[in-house]
Amino acid sequence: MPSFQLQNGTFLVNNAPKMLLSADYPYYRDDPQNWAQRLTQLRDVCHVDVVTFYIPWRHHQPTESADYDFTGQTQPNRNVIAFVQQVHQLGLWALAKPGPFIHAETNFGGLPDWLSPTHNPAISAWQNAQGQANTWSSAARDSDGFISGVEQALPAPFDPIFLAATRAWLRSVGQAVITPHLHPNGPIVAVQIANEGVYSDGQAPVWDYDYSPSALSIYRRWLQTQYADLDAYNARHGTEHDTWDEIDAPRAHPGATPTAQQTAQYHDWGSFSAHYLGEIYTEWLDALNVNAPTVVNLNPPVSDPHGTDAWLARVEPERYPQVHYGFTNWIGDVSADASAFDRYLLTAKRARGANYEENWGFSQLYDASYVEPATSYFQTLLALAGGATGCNLYTGVNTAAWDDHLDALHERPYPDASPIREDGSASYKATIAGWLNRFLKEHGEFMLTARPNQPCAFGLVQAHCYASMWQAAPTYGPTLNQFQRLMHAHGLDYGIVSLDHATAQELARWPMVVLARGDDLSSHIRQTLKTYQTKGGRVYILGDHSVPGALSLNKLEDILPALAHVPRPVLTQGRGTAWMWQQDDEATLIVLIPKGDTPFASFNVPFNQATIPLTVKAAPASGAILHVKGRHILSALCKGVNDWVGVRVKPSVRWENRVIELDTAGDFLFLKGQLHTGQP
Numbered sequence: 001m002p003s004f005q006l007q008n009g010t011f012l013v014n015n016a017p018k019m020l021l022s023a024d025y026p027y028y029r030d031d032p033q034n035w036a037q038r039l040t041q042l043r044d045v046c047h048v049d050v051v052t053f054y055i056p057w058r059h060h061q062p063t064e065s066a067d068y069d070f071t072g073q074t075q076p077n078r079n080v081i082a083f084v085q086q087v088h089q090l091g092l093w094a095l096a097k098p099g100p101f102i103h104a105e106t107n108f109g110g111l112p113d114w115l116s117p118t119h120n121p122a123i124s125a126w127q128n129a130q131g132q133a134n135t136w137s138s139a140a141r142d143s144d145g146f147i148s149g150v151e152q153a154l155p156a157p158f159d160p161i162f163l164a165a166t167r168a169w170l171r172s173v174g175q176a177v178i179t180p181h182l183h184p185n186g187p188i189v190a191v192q193i194a195n196e197g198v199y200s201d202g203q204a205p206v207w208d209y210d211y212s213p214s215a216l217s218i219y220r221r222w223l224q225t226q227y228a229d230l231d232a233y234n235a236r237h238g239t240e241h242d243t244w245d246e247i248d249a250p251r252a253h254p255g256a257t258p259t260a261q262q263t264a265q266y267h268d269w270g271s272f273s274a275h276y277l278g279e280i281y282t283e284w285l286d287a288l289n290v291n292a293p294t295v296v297n298l299n300p301p302v303s304d305p306h307g308t309d310a311w312l313a314r315v316e317p318e319r320y321p322q323v324h325y326g327f328t329n330w331i332g333d334v335s336a337d338a339s340a341f342d343r344y345l346l347t348a349k350r351a352r353g354a355n356y357e358e359n360w361g362f363s364q365l366y367d368a369s370y371v372e373p374a375t376s377y378f379q380t381l382l383a384l385a386g387g388a389t390g391c392n393l394y395t396g397v398n399t400a401a402w403d404d405h406l407d408a409l410h411e412r413p414y415p416d417a418s419p420i421r422e423d424g425s426a427s428y429k430a431t432i433a434g435w436l437n438r439f440l441k442e443h444g445e446f447m448l449t450a451r452p453n454q455p456c457a458f459g460l461v462q463a464h465c466y467a468s469m470w471q472a473a474p475t476y477g478p479t480l481n482q483f484q485r486l487m488h489a490h491g492l493d494y495g496i497v498s499l500d501h502a503t504a505q506e507l508a509r510w511p512m513v514v515l516a517r518g519d520d521l522s523s524h525i526r527q528t529l530k531t532y533q534t535k536g537g538r539v540y541i542l543g544d545h546s547v548p549g550a551l552s553l554n555k556l557e558d559i560l561p562a563l564a565h566v567p568r569p570v571l572t573q574g575r576g577t578a579w580m581w582q583q584d585d586e587a588t589l590i591v592l593i594p595k596g597d598t599p600f601a602s603f604n605v606p607f608n609q610a611t612i613p614l615t616v617k618a619a620p621a622s623g624a625i626l627h628v629k630g631r632h633i634l635s636a637l638c639k640g641v642n643d644w645v646g647v648r649v650k651p652s653v654r655w656e657n658r659v660i661e662l663d664t665a666g667d668f669l670f671l672k673g674q675l676h677t678g679q680p
Contacts (some may be wrong), residue, residue, distance in 0.1 A: 002183040004093075006293035009324050010448055011189075011391045019444030020354045020390025021097065021437045022050035027083040027105065028059045028406065029399035029414055035086050037424050038397045043092055045426040046396060046419050047437035051087050051339045052095040052356065054102040055080055055177065056110040057169050059406050064114045066193040068169075070176050077401065080177055088187040095295070095356075095522040098173040098288065100138065100166050103200045105365070105414065106407050108152055110136040110526045115162055116152040123161045124214060125153040126199065129207040129251040134402055135198065139408040147408050154199050157280050158214035178290045191292050192356065193284050196328055197314070203301050204367070205310040206469055211249060218279065219272050220244045237261045253470040262469055270313045270466030280321035282566070285322060295326045297356040301477075302331065302346040303339050308346070308477025312465040317351045318501040325353035327383075328394075333369045335378040335621035338594050342484050344379070348386025349496045355383045357394040360429060363414035371417045372644035373432040373680070374622040378592060380436065381623055385590045389448060391440075393433055398422040414471045428484040428680045432639070435623070435669040437678065439637050442671060443588055448520040450583035455566040456559065457495035457510040458483050463520045470536045479516040479542065479556070491568050493579060499526070505530035514536045514559060518545020538562070567606035567616065576601025576616065576623070580619045585630050586673030591616040592623040599640075615654040617661075628655050636660045636670045641679055648679075 007010040011020050021043045027035060042048050060078055061068050068235055070078025087094045102110035108490040117125040117133065133153035141147050153350070156161035183189045201209065209215075224244060227233040234241055238261035241247055249272075250265045258266065281531050285294060301311035317325040327347045330342040346358035358380055363371035370376060380391045397420040400412035407414075413422040419430035440447075457481055468476035480496075488496045496511050500522070507513060507528065518541040521529075529539050529547060539550040540559055553559060569578035569589070575598040579590045585608055593601055593616070600617040612631075616624045619642035633655050638653030640662065652661030659668045666679035 004183055004189045004293075006295070006324050007203060008192060009326070011348055017448035019440045019448065020050055021048050021440060022052050022356070022390065023048040023396030023419075024052045024357065025081065025397050026078055026395055026399055026414070027053055029381070029402040030077060030408040031401040031540070032072070032079060032082065033081055034424060036090070037359035038420055039090050039092060041420045041424060041426055041430070041603075043090055045430045045434050046393060047434045047441065048092070048393065048396065050093045050095055052097060052192070052392060054090060054100055054104050054110065054171055055084070055098040056097060056104070056106055056406065057100055058107065058110055058112045058304035061112060061169070064112065064404055066224050068172050068176070074095065075403075081181075082445055084181045084188065090182070090186060091524035092204070093183065093189045094187040095190045095192060096178050096188050097195070098170060099113050099195065100169055100284070101199050103195050103448060105410050107409070109136050109199060109406070111151065113138060115155055115165055116497055117155060118152040120161070124156045124212050126156045126209055127211040129210060129211055129249075131211065134199070134209060137409070141404045141408050149409060156210060156214050157198060157283075158218060159212065160214070160216035163283070166284065166406060167287040170284055171289065174288040174290045177482070178288070178292070181293055182290065191288065191290060192295050192297060192326075193281055193288070193323060194296060196297055197552050198280055200297045200299065202277070202305065202315060204314070205306050206270055206313050207251070210276065214501075214556055215276065216249060218276065219249055220247055222275060223247060223268065224274055236264050241317070247476070247599070250470070253472065258470070266470045267463055267466045270469060271462065273314045274319045281320050281323050284585065291330045293324060294355065295353070297326045297328050298347070298662060299328050300331045303343070305475075306469065306474055307466055308343065308481060309469045309474040312460065312477060312480070313462070313469045315350065316462060316498070318498055326356045327349035327353060327491045328355070329379060330357070330361055330366070331428060332376055333367050334382055335375060337370065341382065342481050345386045345484065346480070346496065348383045348388050349433055352387065352389060354386045354390030354392070355380070358383065358392050360393040361395045361398070361418035365410070365415060365553060369644050371526045372642060374619060374639055374642040375644060376429070377432055377436065377639055380620055380624060381590050381625060384447070384625075385592070396420055424501045427485050428678065431678050432667065435637050436668065438671055439486065439635055440624060441636060444509045445590050446583065446586065446627070447581050449506045450581040450586075450588070451509070452493050452579060452581050453566070453568060454493045454495045454510060455563055456487070456492065456512040456514060457497045457507070459497055459499045459513045459515045461521065461525065462498070463513065464517050466558045467520070482556055483514060488558065488577060491570055491578065492563060492566060493568065499528060502528060504528050504535065507532045507537060510534055510537070512540060512559070512562065515539070515541045517541070517543060518547055518550065569605045571601060572604055573602040574598050574600040578603050578605070579612070580605065582607065586628065588625070588627045589614065589625065590625050591618070593618050593620050595621040595645060599647060612656050613654070615650045615652070617649055619645065620648055621645050624651075624653055626655070631658060632657050632672065633658050633660055635672075637668070640665055640666045641667055643680060
């Protein structure tokens with residue numbers, strides 16, 4: 001039997017890195033009679049290895065007095081144990097996601113209604129800075145068949161009543177469903193805790209949660225670990241508190257330049273926000289108590305002015321090493337929205353991990369462009385270009401057999417445009433997803449081991465995030481976004497590294513590190529940068545600073561002369577962006593063609609002491625992925641059709657004088673010497 005490990009966000013099978021190729025299947029929305037056939041389609045047509053699935057708490061405990069039903073005694077599609085066994089029988093692996101909150105377009109995010117403070121005032125609510133309860137929607141159908149929605153208060157995670165119920169739920173799922181079916185006795189090779197933060201709010205600003213009494217109590221205990229005593233706290237904050245219980249969290253920005261004492265309070269709350277997320281994960285993992293790698297699926301930044309700063313402040317995966325970083329999408333069509341493109345790439349680059357939810361199914365609920373396979377294909381390629389260690393089809397299957405208690409709001413089928421249709425047939429999306437997964441099975445290990453050429457990294461400093469987060473017009477996140485756009489414009493790949501946690505040895509993989517500011521640097525960061533420079537690394541800082549040996553930048557563009565001679569694919573004609581992984585005489589390249597009127601991109605690619613011309617002809621808002629060895633194309637996947645933008649071209653990939661092409665409009669996969677063609 002193969003062995004499974006998860007190291008640095010990468011799955012290892014028999015000690016070899018392997019792309020996590022997965023599809024989500026909401027078994028709880030389908031008829032159990034369909035499970036085997038749909039799973040077979042995911043395996044044989046979409047070529048996935050892993051099935052991911054949420055386990056909705058409200059579905060398996062429909063009333064407060066009911067026992068957990070994991071065997072289908074009360075309703076057939078509650079038999080999650082039979083579902084897991086079916087996954088195993090078909091030779092697939094599984095990643096179980098027991099919540100407790102799952103979102104997944106379910107009523108109250110999959111939580112039982114009776115655990116909402118709206119129904120039980122003894123439970124305290126999850127609160128924002130104004131003391132208002134954060135809510136989530138639920139819905140019900142009345143006797144006349146009309147659906148009405150209601151916003152219910154979310155429970156504070158550490159409220160004693162809710163925490164006891166959560167522990168009991170996770171303990172039961174762990175004992176009944178997960179542990180007995182862990183690999184090698186079953187298919188489960190990993191678990192996911194929570195969903196996109198806690199309540200799908202990982203990108204929320206630091207003033208949005210959690211100001212509940214239980215959270216503030218934890219905050220005050222945490223402060224005691226950060227300061228030698230109360231006198232030290234008072235001295236830094238300019239306060240005269242007699243007890244720790246008198247300390248409150250910051251509630252709003254003063255509206256002017258904050259004092260040093262106010263800034264200290266912002267730093268405390270920002271740092272605590274990341275710590276708090278780790279505390280929740282630890283609590284829930286302890287209750288789940290399963291011996292399996294655990295992942296999280298954090299969502300990307302939102303687009304509002306505070307979006308990037310808010311995300312950077314809370315998403316600090318180095319603070320919760322017991323779980324492995326992963327991410328989702330759900331911020332819009334990245335081929336059509338330049339801001340979404342940047343924010344999604346930031347999410348993929350922030351830490352090593354897989355994409356655990358890519359939109360391959362929702363066009364009616366999110367964006368109509370997702371009816372087109374090219375939209376999801378483009379986004380998956382972008383995540384891989386950013387360093388994702390796996391990709392996911394969310395959801396892989398359309399379903400239509402759930403009850404109103406689980407979801408009374410959404411129309412059937414759910415979703416509307418998955419690779420496997422409601423009747424079990426494979427759509428053209430399944431063909432494209434299957435081709436991409438076949439390519440990644442062949443060359444994924446190479447992509448995971450051959451490092452891309454990244455001459456420069458942006459050095460994150462959490463203190464700068466915490467300060468900028470509270471500004472009326474944040475500056476730190478926009479500077480990072482500007483850095484990313486500058487690198488894209490000049491065809492340069494790059495890294496993003498947390499200076500609060502990195503060692504000088506880890507920094508050494510990048511010849512240059514850029515900082516947005518040079519003030520308020522911890523002694524650890526200063527020493528790390530000093531050691532990094534003694535080993536040949538160059539440090540560039542925007543504006544004034546007091547870091548010996550660092551070079552000052554008036555503007556970010558001032559780093560370009562130092563990068564002028566860096567080898568990278570250089571665009572010579574058309575429009576597009578190229579990413580490259582090279583090792584010896586082999587390379588994998590991803591080329592993305594942006595939305596517009598130009599369906600091709602040509603590059604001069606530095607390769608083995610030579611310059612090789614590469615041209616990709618593909619539909620706009622689409623692209624290609626290829627693997628070359630020497631002067632030969634070993635594999636290529638190129639998409640010439642994007643009906644959403646109204647373009648069909650004859651696709652081709654030319655590497656020097658080697659060409660894979662079609663003489664008609666369509667898509668192709670060239671793999672192991674065989675050419676596969678298709679069109680919608």
